[in-house]
Amino acid sequence: MSELEIIIAPDPELKKKCELVLDFNIQVEELLDNMFVTMKRAPGIGLAGPQVGFNKRMIVVDTTQSEEEGRELKMVNPEIVWRSEENKKHEEGCLSLPGYFEYVNRPDKIIVEYLNESNKKIELEAKGLLSVVIQHEVDHLDGILFIDHISSLKRGIISRKLKKYKKSINNGKNN
Ligand code: NI
Numbered sequence: 001m002s003e004l005e006i007i008i009a010p011d012p013e014l015k016k017k018c019e020l021v022l023d024f025n026i027q028v029e030e031l032l033d034n035m036f037v038t039m040k041r042a043p044g045i046g047l048a049g050p051q052v053g054f055n056k057r058m059i060v061v062d063t064t065q066s067e068e069e070g071r072e073l074k075m076v077n078p079e080i081v082w083r084s085e086e087n088k089k090h091e092e093g094c095l096s097l098p099g100y101f102e103y104v105n106r107p108d109k110i111i112v113e114y115l116n117e118s119n120k121k122i123e124l125e126a127k128g129l130l131s132v133v134i135q136h137e138v139d140h141l142d143g144i145l146f147i148d149h150i151s152s153l154k155r156g157i158i159s160r161k162l163k164k165y166k167k168s169i170n171n172g173k174n175n
Helices: 026-041 128-141 152-174
Strands: 046-048 058-062 072-083 087-092 102-107 109-115 121-127
Touching (some): 026 046, 026 058, 046 128, 058 128, 072 128, 087 128, 121 128
Antiparallel strands (some): 046 058, 058 072, 087 102
């Protein structure tokens, strides 16, 4: 297993709509493992394919650090098939936007269908943090970041700061 490089926003790779995984092969399993390790080491509680340069509908989730009955999940082609009418605000962050946290309003409960790491179709009802993380990661597969759910003013400030931050890292690499 190997750790993958996480793409930092703003980056066009993070704005693409990802493709369905049509061929569930060994590379898919390896990528899920590598994504899981990358998320754990970051450390984070969720990671999506495009964040590590793969334009495929794959996400990994780990809520075991924050919840008593937390889950570790590897999901291929996740699709949210039901959303509760009741919304909840939750503070979100993202490995592609390091250091930024904002409250996002989302449906409290969802039902998601996906293929697990054994290519088995699963239907899962999620609430609380698990529901938030899955919705956040599925958004990534459609090129949506959590800052796309907040005011354009705040989004602009965060984007500008991240651009500066990325410039400073690149300058560091060149010097
Ligand atoms: Ni994220």
